[in-house]
Amino acid sequence: MWKEKTTMKYFKVNRFLPTLWIAALVTLAFVDTAQGSGDADRGRAMYEGHCASCHGMNGDGNGPEAVALNPSPTNFQSAAVMGNLTDSDLQREILQGKPNTAMKGYGTILSPEDLEDVIAYIRSLSQ
Incomplete structure (x- = not known):
């Protein structure tokens, strides 16, 4: 009888573990994709100096250097991307x-702060 009750409790707990794992992963995904603390205005200057020649001034992936690149640079304006x-x-x-x-x-x-700033600016291009 004791073994049967223990087995039932074990079964009930194990039934919910996959749900808990999925909830944890979804939560982590939202935390990871949340916009960082960077300054988009500062990031713009770095983007224009280091990224725009390939990714374009407006982030569409069509900078002056992009014509010669295969694969094409990432289009930061695309919400899907x-x-x-x-x-x-x-x-x-x-x-x-x-x-x-x-x-x-x-x-x-790039310093860690510069990196956060560039990412903030890149994120602003798709909004």
Whole structure:
């Protein structure tokens, strides 16, 4: 009898574990995609100096250098594209570059504050 009650409690708890995991993952996804604390106005100056030649002044991926690039630079104006990029994704690609593309890393150029500012500006382009 004791074993049966213990097994039932174990079964009831295990039934809800997948739901708890899903809730935790959804919560983490929202936390990760929340807009950071960067200053978009400061980020604009860095974007124009380092990013606009490929990504375009307005972030559409059609900068003067983009014609020669394959794959094309990311279109930061696209809500669909930006909705799939977390701030962590953007940080990684800006700092380390993007494999198999012309996107080089800026990890030695941008400070952590500069990085947050650039991401804030990039996020503002799709709004």
